[in-house]
Amino acid sequence: MSIAIEANNLVKKYGEVTALDGLSLQVEEGTVFGLLGPNGAGKTTAVRVLTTLLTPDSGSATVAGVDVINDPEHAREIMGLSGQNASVDENLTGIENLVMLGRLFRLPKKEAVMKANDLLERFTLTDASKRIVKTYSGGMRRRLDLAASLIANPNILFLDEPTTGLDPRSRLMMWDVIQNLVNEGTTVLLTTQYLEEADQLANKIAVIDKGKVIAQGTADELKTQVGGERIDVVVAQAQASQAAVALQSMASGKVVVEGEHVQAPVSGGGVKVVEAVRALDMAKIEIKEIQLRRPTLDDVFLSLTGHHAEEIKVEDETVATKKGRK
Amino acid sequence: MNSRSMTEQYASKHGKIYWLFHDSSVIAWRNLLRFRRNPEVLFFDVVQPIIFILLFAFVFGGAIDVGDSSYRSFLIPGIFVQTIAFAGASAAIGLNADMNSGIIDRFKSLPMNTTGVLLGQNLADLVRSVITLFIMSLTGLAIGWRISGGFANAVFAYLLLLAFGFSMAWIGSTIGLSVSSPQVASTAGFAWLFPLTFLSNAFVPTETLPTWLRFFAEWNPITSIVAATRYLFGYPIQIAPDAPFSLQHPIITTIIWLVVITAIFMPLAGKKFRKATSR
Numbered sequence A: 001m002s003i004a005i006e007a008n009n010l011v012k013k014y015g016e017v018t019a020l021d022g023l024s025l026q027v028e029e030g031t032v033f034g035l036l037g038p039n040g041a042g043k044t045t046a047v048r049v050l051t052t053l054l055t056p057d058s059g060s061a062t063v064a065g066v067d068v069i070n071d072p073e074h075a076r077e078i079m080g081l082s083g084q085n086a087s088v089d090e091n092l093t094g095i096e097n098l099v100m101l102g103r104l105f106r107l108p109k110k111e112a113v114m115k116a117n118d119l120l121e122r123f124t125l126t127d128a129s130k131r132i133v134k135t136y137s138g139g140m141r142r143r144l145d146l147a148a149s150l151i152a153n154p155n156i157l158f159l160d161e162p163t164t165g166l167d168p169r170s171r172l173m174m175w176d177v178i179q180n181l182v183n184e185g186t187t188v189l190l191t192t193q194y195l196e197e198a199d200q201l202a203n204k205i206a207v208i209d210k211g212k213v214i215a216q217g218t219a220d221e222l223k224t225q226v227g228g229e230r231i232d233v234v235v236a237q238a239q240a241s242q243a244a245v246a247l248q249s250m251a252s253g254k255v256v257v258e259g260e261h262v263q264a265p266v267s268g269g270g271v272k273v274v275e276a277v278r279a280l281d282m283a284k285i286e287i288k289e290i291q292l293r294r295p296t297l298d299d300v301f302l303s304l305t306g307h308h309a310e311e312i313k314v315e316d317e318t319v320a321t322k323k324g325r326k
Numbered sequence B: 001m002n003s004r005s006m007t008e009q010y011a012s013k014h015g016k017i018y019w020l021f022h023d024s025s026v027i028a029w030r031n032l033l034r035f036r037r038n039p040e041v042l043f044f045d046v047v048q049p050i051i052f053i054l055l056f057a058f059v060f061g062g063a064i065d066v067g068d069s070s071y072r073s074f075l076i077p078g079i080f081v082q083t084i085a086f087a088g089a090s091a092a093i094g095l096n097a098d099m100n101s102g103i104i105d106r107f108k109s110l111p112m113n114t115t116g117v118l119l120g121q122n123l124a125d126l127v128r129s130v131i132t133l134f135i136m137s138l139t140g141l142a143i144g145w146r147i148s149g150g151f152a153n154a155v156f157a158y159l160l161l162l163a164f165g166f167s168m169a170w171i172g173s174t175i176g177l178s179v180s181s182p183q184v185a186s187t188a189g190f191a192w193l194f195p196l197t198f199l200s201n202a203f204v205p206t207e208t209l210p211t212w213l214r215f216f217a218e219w220n221p222i223t224s225i226v227a228a229t230r231y232l233f234g235y236p237i238q239i240a241p242d243a244p245f246s247l248q249h250p251i252i253t254t255i256i257w258l259v260v261i262t263a264i265f266m267p268l269a270g271k272k273f274r275k276a277t278s279r
């Protein structure tokens, strides 16, 4: 199988901040690749470099074999991008946006209108097509943006946090839309902060932290590495470390203690809760609360790096919103 | 056939310049759609010019002595020029907003010529100037202003006014592309226009100004174009024999100014634009 997207040792610094610190990845044609990382990990920077919007300080990247750094014009013709912030014109209607972009894509007028109508229908926006985008919901805006990125019929699509900020229903709808694109043969690289989303959509996942890939594999491989589900137990703080010892023998990875919270990675589902209760009971530890849950991005981080997925610093965020300009 | 190869076939029929104008006109069309939906723009383009004409004509109408002719005929070309000058602010605000929104990334990802974003903004502003001039002229005519310099001269006057708006828009573009936020763009886009329009002959004859201001006013491009349009619309101007070149030959001075301003600010705005959109 051939490689659709390849990045080698990408480095991008913003003053003191190293946004990309030797990022490398490979995406096979026709697959979905999930770039999973917390806020500030460098996902958007990576996408902007791969889509020619940003030049890296060093490193190389290709899409469908075309060098994105030295041949951006050609590379742009192959791929579509739906950025983190929907890049459509708020003051135009849905159809006006798509016709404008179709015209700028240099389709003849008639074709631009046809294409716009097709896309609106495909993304169930026909009813809203004559409404100003300002009045759209977050999900509708996101779908319009995705439609806009498909005007060029790209074979390779970049989606930067396509479902962040969407309500659960819109998120499911978006997943559907993405799945359909993939079924038609489009190669997709998407970024997300949700392990669940990467699990749902991606054939292969790369976890990134501070501009570097720290783990890579299929969703199952990652989960195994992370140790399946989590049992969270709340006990008296004084007994917490004792509880950790009691749970360690049944856990599939290292048990972590934080205050009165004890967290054990397990694989095996519901039975494990029963086992845990029994083990703690034997050790005469009183359980205040116990629950079984799926691992999150934070758990992935905790097991891979030993620290939590870092919270964004306030100054980072203000910088990030200014990214449009440089 | 996919749309890619369709585009290639279509695109290869035309040259670079054709596509620049094509892309610019698509952007201009988009900007005009935006303007139409923006009540603020409607106010600036339609209501404010009417208010200005009426206000100046009726409030100051008789208060300022400009010789034997009526102050209204003296004033109206001044108001035309002042209003058109503010086209510069529109370019500053519009471009800055575009640069700060995600739409510019979308444009950059297309095979379009992104200079069209800059040119399209200025073309749309030119259309706004046409509309504004039309409305102001009608209002003026309604309150007794008359064109008495002949048809050809009047057409020439309107063309000069539009060219003036176009050159101001390039200054505005440069400002809009130099500042960081839309708020600053709005303030900076307007701020420089006030001293420029008021330190001119737009509302009072320059002879009434103190000497140190008079020099500035006499060579102010606004003064030249106001004098030129007054003359072309048939307002009788008496020029003192010791008046500077700019007042003796206002039309030539205006044309020189327009060429100089455009020659400086068009490439400057282009450079700023390319810098802002480069990677």
Ligand SMILES: Nc1ncnc2c1ncn2[C@@H]1O[C@H](COP(=O)(O)OP(=O)(O)O)[C@@H](O)[C@H]1O
Pocket: A014, A017, A018, A019, A037, A038, A039, A040, A041, A042, A043, A044, A045, A046, A315, A316, A317, A319, A320, A322, A323, A326
């Ligand atoms: N234009 C910029 N100027 C300065 N710092 C930036 C800029 N863009 C991103 N950064 C910084 O680079 C890091 C990675 O950012 P980003 O790629 O946006 O992360 P993510 O998309 O994963 O949230 C962050 O620390 C961010 O603050």
Ligand SMILES: [Mg+2]
Pocket: A040, A043, A044, A045, A084, A160, A161
């Ligand atoms: Mg991001």
